[in-house]
């Protein structure tokens with residue numbers, strides 16, 4: 180295990196001299212366990228995300244991917260190490276990031292429009308302006324005409340679109356996404372992925388996209404980070420994806436380079452998935468009399 | 469389900485008609501002593517007379533006023549305390565046993581004391597109603613805030629919310645769902661508080677009307693008072709349903725899902 184608590188190296192610059200959008204230095208996060216003691220979800224995690232980069236993170240379930248995003252969002256503090264956004268330590272909620280949660284988080288008592296307006300209103304934009312702004316964003320995610328529906332009156336895919344508009348309307352520099360499309364059917368999912376790429380292509384925000392679907396990771400990202408199985412998950416490898424853009428997620432899967440990268444990453448991920456599975460099996464078995 | 473309910477309506481009405489008819493016939497033939505049991509025609513005549521002369525209105529008004537005031541004051545206190553306790557573990561930790569004791573206390577014993585403290589007027593009934601309403605609203609507000617989905621809070625925080633924004637956009641609406649779910653109970657209790665208070669000591673109100681009739685062995689008056697009270701309760705309940713529908717418009721059709 181690496182020594183933690185060393186002096187943080189803040190504000191490392193990449194080749195072009197720009198500060199990275201997001202940096203993790205030897206980050207650990209431990210949670211107290213009900214019976215006493217702690218469970219280390221992450222241990223010694225280090226990586227950086229360049230400005231404008233689309234990074235995908237894959238890893239077995241329970242490996243600490245959501246924890247990692249919560250750290251980047253400033254919703255959790257690291258137990259050790261440091262998290263930087265644009266060279267500055269993340270202290271409290273990361274105001275330069277937006278977060279698309281794994282769960283449904285639209286406010287059920289607000290309509291689609293009111294949900295999307297929320298960010299601008301919280302940033303003290305006048306109501307009229309916020310409303311017009313939100314209408315434009317709903318149109319951009321293909322939901323013109325659904326402004327006055329409540330979340331429960333929308334399909335799962337529509338709710339994700341509203342959530343996407345809600346996150347993007349505040350103009351974040353970093354977009355954190357936690358398995359945003361995993362609950363959707365295959366067709367809707369491909370549509371949403373293409374929409375996301377189209378929106379990303381427009382202004383090239385920094386994106387950190389967590390998924391357990393390797394296909395999705397490669398189809399979308401510039402680089403794929405592989406996380407090991409927990410406890411004490413860490414970064415196993417970083418794989419650049421040299422596929423042309425703009426991409427269509429369904430067609431890109433047939434590209435020869437896609438298959439090659441897939442094989443390379445899967446070789447690394449497979450062992451971890453099996454390890455995560457094996458770690459779970461005995462506890463489940465022991466529950467039987 | 470609603471269709472089924474409406475299909476049952478004729479039968480439900482039939483039961484009422486049959487009972488009233490049986491009561492009327494048995495009382496008329498003296499199988500039941502009208503002195504103890506009165507009879508529907510006499511009760512109806514009494515109610516018509518009350519409304520005809522207008523003598524009942526001031527009693528209805530008093531009871532309605534007490535109910536509304538008790539509900540509003542009890543709900544306001546319940547929401548305020550519920551918020552404070554849910555947001556401050558220290559506060560809830562220290563006062564938890566006292567609240568439990570206060571809630572376990574049979575509140576009826578307080579009514580005479582409140583009459584002593586606040587007199588025979590509206591105030592003592594309102595105070596009594598508040599002790600009934602407060603706990604319902606308090607526990608529901610507390611629960612509603614404790615049960616808020618953490619992810620809703622985190623998401624709203626990420627969108628730029630301050631703690632005050634969270635109260636307005638997430639915590640209060642979330643608690644409101646719980647408070648409204650108990651609205652029928654809490655308004656009902658406010659009414660019970662008013663009527664019981666009047667019954668135990670007052671100069672006006674429906675509880676007073678019934679107590680007066682009982683004092684003079686006027687069974688017709690007792691049953692007439694009970695009938696007016698029942699209709700009044702139904703009207704209040706209907707009003708609550710309408711308010712609830714309005715405030716929970718966003719939930720229409722989702723109620724079955726969650």
Ligand SMILES: Nc1ncnc2c1ncn2[C@@H]1O[C@H](COP(=O)(O)OP(=O)(O)OP(=O)(O)O)[C@@H](O)[C@H]1O
Nearest residue numbers: 210211220239240241242243244245246247391409
């Ligand atoms: N607040 C918490 N308290 C205690 N343990 C936690 C907490 N949050 C996460 N954990 C634990 O940390 C580990 C990693 O959780 P995390 O949610 O980050 O995994 P994940 O990779 O996102 O999984 P999935 O792919 O299923 O979403 C899990 O073992 C989980 O039980």
Ligand SMILES: [Mg+2]
Nearest residue numbers: 244245281357
């Ligand atoms: Mg997760």
